Amino acid sequence: MKTPDRSWRLALFLATSGHSGVDRIMKNLVGELGRRSIAVDLLQVEGHGPHFDRLPESVRRVPLGARHVNSCIPRLAWYLRTRKPSALLCDKDRVNRAAVVASRLAGYRGRLVLRVGTTVSKNLERRGPLHRQAQVFSIRRLYSRAHAVIVPSEGAAADLVRIGGFRDGFVRTVPSPVVSPELDALAGAPVEHPWFSDPSIPIVLGAGELCARKDFATLIRAFAEVRKDRECRLVILGKGRKRDELLGLAEDLRVSEHVWLPGFVGNPYAYMARASVFVLSSVCEGSPVVLMEALSLGTPVVSADCPSGPREILQAGRLGPLVPVGAHQAMAEAILRVLDSPPPRKALQEAALQFHVSRAADAYLHLLGYPGCSMGGGRENPA
Template sequence: MNETTRSPWRLALFLATSGHSGVDRIMKNFIAALAKRPVRVDLLHVHGHGPYLDRVPTRVRVVSLGTRHVQSSLFKLAHYLRTERPDALLCDKDRVNRTALMAAAMAGYQGRVVVRLGTTVSKNLENRGLVHRTMQYWSIRHLYARAHAVAVPSHGAAEDLHTIASFPPGFVRVLPSPVVSDTIHTLGREPIHHPWFAPDAPPVILGAGELCERKDFATLVRAFAALSHHTECRLVILGKGKKRQALEKLAHELGIADRVWFPGFVHNPYAYMAKSRLFVLSSTCEGLPVVLMEAMALGIPVVSTDCPSGPREILHHGRYGPLVPVKSWNQLAEAMARVLAEPPEKEELMTAVSRYHVPSATDAYLQLLGYGASLSSTS
C-alpha cells in the first residue's frame, strides 16, 4: 500500500495526570510533536484529570470516557479498544497502566500496549501505605508482562524495576523523555513583574515541583538559610501541594521568610527559570527530573541531590553540576555557594541535555510503539 492510500497510523494515549506535573509537560510536548507527523492521536480523557491542552492540534481527537476515576474507566476503555482498535496504546503511571492492561485483555486487543513509569518505584513507595505498595508491586509483577514493553526515563529506574520483577532482557526500555523544545526558550523570554527579578536585584535561587515529601523542599529551605548568612540572595519555590504551610512555617522559624517566596503553581515556569541564577533539585526520589533538564536547556546552572534516579545520569556523574547526598542541607548550601561563585558555561549545559530534544525523543517512543514497523509492513 502506498503513502497516499494507507490509513493513518493511530495511537491512543490513556493518561490521568494532575495537570501541573512533569508528566503533563512531557506528554504535551509529545502530543504536539505527534501532531506534526502523519499520525492520528486519540487522547482518552478521564474527567478532572490532565493533561489539559490549550489548543487541540489537528489529528488529535479528545475522547471522553465519561468517567471521573481511572479505575471506573475499565469497561469504557475496554469498549473503546474493542471498537476503535488503535494501532498502539501508551499509558503512564501504575494505576493507569494496570487499568489499561486489564481493559486490553478484556477487549482481546491485538495492538501494542506500552506502559510507562516515570519514577524509581521502590524508592517512591517507601513511605506509601501497605495497600498502595502491595497493589503496585502486584501489578508490576503480574500484569506488566501483558504489555509489549515498559518504558522508563533512566537506567536507574530500569535497574530498580528489574529488582522488583523478573522481566526478560529488553522488555524494560530506557527512553529519553521529550522535554527540550523551542517553546521553552520563547516562554523563557516572557517578563516577570516582580522586583526580585529586576536586572539589579540579588540573585534568585529557584526550586520547582509539587510541595510534597518526595521533593524535600525543607532541605532546600534550610540550605538557603545557611547560604543567606554570607550571600545576598533570594529563594523562589514554584508549585503547590500539602507541604506549603509547613514550608512557610519553616522559613519563619529560620528567620528568612522575607527572602523566600512561594508563588504557587505558575503557567509559565520557564520565565522564572530563565531569570534565575541557579536551579536546585532537592528531591529524595525521582525517575528523571524534568525540571532539571528544562533549567539546563535554558542554560541555567544547577545543583542536585544524588537521589535515585536520574540526576546522576543527566549531570553525567557531576560533570555539569554538583551532586550532594539526599537531605544534607549543609552540603547543599556549600554546593550552591560554589556554583553561584563559578557558574559553568551556558552552552555546555544546553548541549548536555540535547538528547532530550522533543523530535528525537518522540522518534524513540514511536519506534517502540511500532510506528515504523507498521508502515513497513503495509508498504
C-alpha cells in the same frame, strides 16, 4: 518530513494532576506527534490532565465519561474493541494497570506500551507491608502483559527490572521529551515580580509539588546558610500540602522576607531562564523533568544525588554539583560554588539536546510500532 502513515493511530491514555512533570512531557510528545501529522486519540478522564489550550489537527479528544481511572475500564475496553487503535500508550501505575485490564477484556491486538516515570521501590517504601506485596504482585502480573515498559533513566530501569523480574529487553530507557521548539519563546515571557528585575541579587529557584518527596525543607535550610554569606533570594514554584509548613520553617530561620512561594505557575520556564541557580532537593525521582528543563535553558543547577536520574542527567556531577539527600550544609556550599563560578551556558544547553522532543518521539514511535521509525535515543535494559 516523512509522509505520515494515515492508517496508523495512537491511543494515549493519561490521568494526571494537570501541573506535573508528566503533564509537561506528554504535552511535548503530543505536540511533536502533531508536527508529524500522526493521528492520536487523547483518551480523557473527567477532571484530570493533561490540559491543552489547543490540540494539533491530527489529535482528537475522546472523553471516557468517568471521573476515576478504574471507572474508565469498561469504556476503555469498548473503545479498544471498536476503534482498534494501532497502539496504546499509558503513563503512571494506576493508569497502566487499568489499561492492561481493559486491553485483556477487549481482546486488544495492538501494541500496548506502559510508562513508569518514578523509582518504584522508593514509592513502595511509603506503603504498608500488605500494600507493598499487592503492588509488586500487580506489577509482575499485569505489566508483563504489555509489549514494553518505558522508563526515563537507567536507575529507574534497573529498579523496575529488579522488582518485576522482567524478561530481557522488556524495560526500555527513553529520555523524556523535554526540549521543545516552544521552550525559548516561553522562557522569554516577562516575569511580573520585582525580584526578577534586579540582576544584582541572585535568585535560587526550586520547583515542584510542595510535598515530602520534594524535600523543599532542605532547600530552605540550605538557603538560610547561603544568606549568611551573601544577599540572595529563594523562589519555589508549585503548590501542595507542605506550603504552610515550609513558610513556617522560613519564618523560624528568619529568612521569610527573602522566600517567595507563588504557587503553581503556568509558565515556569520564564522563571528558570532568569534564575541564578536551579536546585533539586528531592528524596527520590524517576528522572526529574525540571532538571532537564533548567539545563536546556542554560541555567546552572545543583541537585540532591537521589535515586534516580540526577546523576545520569548531570553526568556524575560534570554539569552541576551532586550532594547527599537531605544534606543542607553540603547543598548550601554547592550553591555558593555555582554562584561564584557558574558553568558555561552553552555547555549546559548542548548537554540537554539528548532530551529533545524529536529524539524522544523517535524512540517512543519505534516501541509503539510506527512504521519505519528507528529507536533514536532509547536503550534497552537487561533483566
